Amino acid sequence: MNVLQETIQHIQSANKEMMEQARKRVDALCKPPGSLGKLESIAVQLAGITGQLLPMIDKKVMIVCAADHGVYEEGVTPNPQDVTLFQTLNFSKGGTGVCAIAHITNAKVVTVDVGVKGDILPDAGIIIHKIKHGTANMAKGPAMSREEAIQSIEVGIHVATAEIAQGAHVLGTGEMGIGNTTPSAAILAVLTGCDPLDVTGLGAGVGKGGIEHKAAVIKKAIAINQPNPKDIIDVLAKVGGLEIGAMAGIILAAAAHRKPVVIDGFISTIAALIAYKLEPKVKEYMIPSHASEEPGARIAAELLGVEPMLHMNMRLGEGSGAALAFPILDAACSMIKNMVTLEQSMNLLAER
Template sequence: MRLLDETIQRIERLDEGMMGKARERVDSLIKPPNSLGRLEEIAIQLAGITRELYPAIDQKAIITMAADHGVYEEGISGNPQAITLAQTLLFEKGYPGVCAISRVSGAKVLAVDIGVKGEIPDDAGVIKRKIKNGTDNMAKGPAMTREEAVQSIEVGIEMVNQEAKKGINLLGTGEMGIGNTTPSTAILSVLGNCDPLEITGRGAGVGEGGIEHKAAVIRKAIALNKPNPTDGIDVLAKIGGLEIGGMAGVMLGAAANRIPVVVDGYISTVAALIAASIEPKAKAYFIASHASLEPGARLANELLGIEPMLNMDMCLGEGSGAALAFPILDAAVSMMTHMATFAEVGMEI
């Protein structure tokens, strides 16, 4: 808990003075006012985060947290749970979708075992930070203890602190875990005060009982554990996932280190809600990448108050949407760096 508390204390508001300078430059560039839309907003946000008018975001990384879920035994997924382990082992080979997309922007992908059921070999190229072999079954009791929930957040913070020392200046969040739309939807149901059936989707493949059964399991878990919607750590502990906590930690760590963090899709956005509930100032450092196809994604983004940049009908996860959005941030910085102002070209307006 000490690391989490210290991290929260380090999170500051964005640099309003630098954002003002960025706005002045954006408004004076050789273009009609606001004609580059969201690109202008991103450039200004990046200036406020980094305290630099021309920020460097050339050292990129996606941190993908991998974990399993005890609620899998309730039949909420049609996929074998062993896929989590098998897929995590493929990251070093660069086979998953996030790895392929990350090649476009030169981002490295770091796979972290924070709670995979089963053992990861030492030579697998996976960062081993396992807290336990998956969460407990939230339909029978809390998914984890409060201490384990805090530990999962602190793993994410530690990852960012390590990468910051290596010069990483742009981060993205990702996850890997069969069944993880179930705890994500449970969290969203509590924070959004809605019935699970309204926001429950198929995920990577729903079990034989269908969406109705999946929603019923979520409803049962919430009724049993009674998570406190005003305490993000309590919600995470009772009905969440280790990788969700890990991603929340990445976001808090990024904010503490003044590093912009691109949020992937549905599950990452739910993690962002947990992070923002722990420290609201952190939200200013988040950039939403894409609108996931999962039914709860719209509500999650509305609660977070951040509009995604892309609508690509994606729902893969892994950090794939964040990786796809990285070049847009590069374009925003290039606009600020290379586009001239009217004064610089001797034009009067």
């Protein structure tokens, strides 16, 4: 049995009894019922995930997965492909957007080379799990083999499991890869059956042909590869990305170890869809962070059945939205732990 199968077999539903206890406590707090909105539902979800009435999520880890894409050859973005390499190196130096945001909650940022085009030295502060130097051009054939797609998921499982073994209480998903909104939109188009133009956006910038050219490339890739929407590994292999698979693995590992995982924007939500297709119970462990500006992000969230909590007009990627949501989880934990109940408040008043 491979690592992916073993991980899926270990995923169980969240603790419903603990969620009921948490709901009763939240409803008993000294406030109008439901007045703290999503903070209340997050606190209840965290209780169910962790099995603790007063969940602790002090140790936060952002895992950023980096890889390149052969479809870059089609001119889907104006950005140089080597941006993936030097930006990946910047994560270990703390100079990226997600690092700056993660810093406010002392979250650790871990970077993984799953398929960067170019070599990264062992002493660069990057975890090296390179499967290949970027995917193949999906507009000419499969982005990767089925075995490589499974490998990419298992990379995410290995890295997430190692961080959990070191004490991580909550994980966040992030990515780096020039051109990776193209495979993300392709996966979504396959799963929904919609016109690629409906789910294709600017990403970090589109090439000379604009969004129409980018969507046409996706349409061509789907026509050439004929990915099976009922076989998510087939979809990932034919029109996906190595870092997308790795993020799906992170989500699966978090669920298998009963840890919450905060999902970033568009690309991370596509990875969440892959994890969900492999094992639907993972959804109980997901906490969506922000509503990305990418048009496919809303469709992907609706398909997954989740509602992002933040609307910040962001589309950076890297896990920036997930890191930004960490303080909200802290607030939910503080609420259920530190607020007095209405009964306690009345007793204190009576003692005066």
